[in-house]
Amino acid sequence: MQTTPVQFTGVTKAYGPVKAVADLTLTLRPGETVALLGPNGAGKSTTLDLLLGLRPADTGTVSLFGTTPQQAIAQGRVGAMLQSGGLMEEVRVREIVGLACDLHPKPYPVQEVLDRAGVAQIADRMVNKLSGGQEQRVRFALATAGANDLIVLDEPTTGMDVTSRQAFWATMRAQADQGRTVLFATHYLEEADAIADRVLVLHKGRLLADGTAAEIKAKAGARRIAFDLEGAIDESALGALPFLTALKVSGRTVRMQSHDADATVHALYGLGLYPRNLEVAGLGLEQAFVAITEAEENNSQGALSA
């Protein structure tokens, strides 16, 4: 019944010689909650700008619900919370939210929007007198002023404390449960891990990984191993251990990642070494993310392999 919320086809955007987004093809399905991850400068903000029609693509097409971003916005299908989106000053929270409701083709009642975004208590405050976290919640209220089918959030919880962050995601989940498609960029990987159905990893404008958080973790190498060694450390011997995907020696501490931690640890003892404080743990999304982007970094620095 619903058309594809977001479709990028071969989208490229360059600023001078720098390719912010390179040949990006991507489809978001209705009702998905999708996290967009990437280090600074990965092209997240540019991707969201292209998605919202704030910048034109150099090549390729972006379509939202089978139409242009501008039209989808005009139809009131898209709500967005920008990192760079400022607020009108010298007005009260209630007034700016009222404005957003007024401008929305399918608005909710102002009070309902205030309540849901958790800004009802500060509705009579002036916008320019808010804290960073409160401002974020007002931005969220603006993004949810009407019945959108797609909600786009750029770093939505920046500046929020832990409690309001949790409250924020509870609200967000309620939106997703109503069948909305939610796309959010974030720095907090645990948020992506806990909330997203699907994670996109962007690096240097390219899509490095696309899957569930579990799949991304698996892709990066399943487990991490850490231990201390006494005496001289033979890095090349350690590097030759089976199933190894990453190795880092700092002082006496050795950290590695492995597709098969059991086999790697077994081989480690086989070398005649006596590792102390041995730890074997599943990879968090954060480490998975670092592993994926680092691997990519090494790839592009070494010989080009297509």
Next chain:
Amino acid sequence: MKTLIALEIRRTLRNKKFMFFSVIYPSALFLMIAGTQGNAKVPGSDLTMPLFVMVAMASFGALTSVLMGNSERIAKEREKGWVRQLRLTRLPGRGYVLAKIAGSAVVTLPAIVIVFVVAAAAKGVRLDAWQWIALTAVIWAGSVVFAALGVALGYIASGDAVRPVTMIVYFGLSILGGLWMPATLYPQWLQNIAEWLPTHAYAALGQAIELGGAPHAKDVAVLAVYFLLFAGGAAWLYRKDTLKA
């Protein structure tokens, strides 16, 4: 869009300091300038000095608030990303510009009226009822030209550059256009230039009414051309800005 216009007007009204000075200082300047002159005629005109200065200062006051208010605010809101946020609504670009002009017009009207009241009370300026009304209407309406210029300046310059750029344009136009002293006092070559400036045409609208006539077609045409130029420029700059961010 009505909500945005209402909100812009309310914001202006709330900005008491801006309101106060914008409304008061054209009258203060009027008293200072008109106070030093007797009731002599302006060279090359049938107007007396107080009459001339009254229209000049009413026009100048209107010009000040629309030009300064709009250019700085727009540059600031552009920088802060509010314009970006607005672009994620179905509000058309011209809606934003329209709301800005409406917001600034709220200040212009009292500024004009107070200059008139002060001129009538302190300098004994007397005109027919229709002249007072026509003067108010013409000066208020003419300020739209400069409101459009203010919008355009807000898009041309950003950050620290807005104020100096606006100031140069503002003083240049005010002085050369003869708002501070009659352009007839300038050397001929400068008068030739002044004649085609929007500020000169703007003041001339009011002066024609003071002399009991209708505004000259040439002045109206000059203002209309400038309005198209400024508004067109503002629209073009808005679109260019859109491409950038």
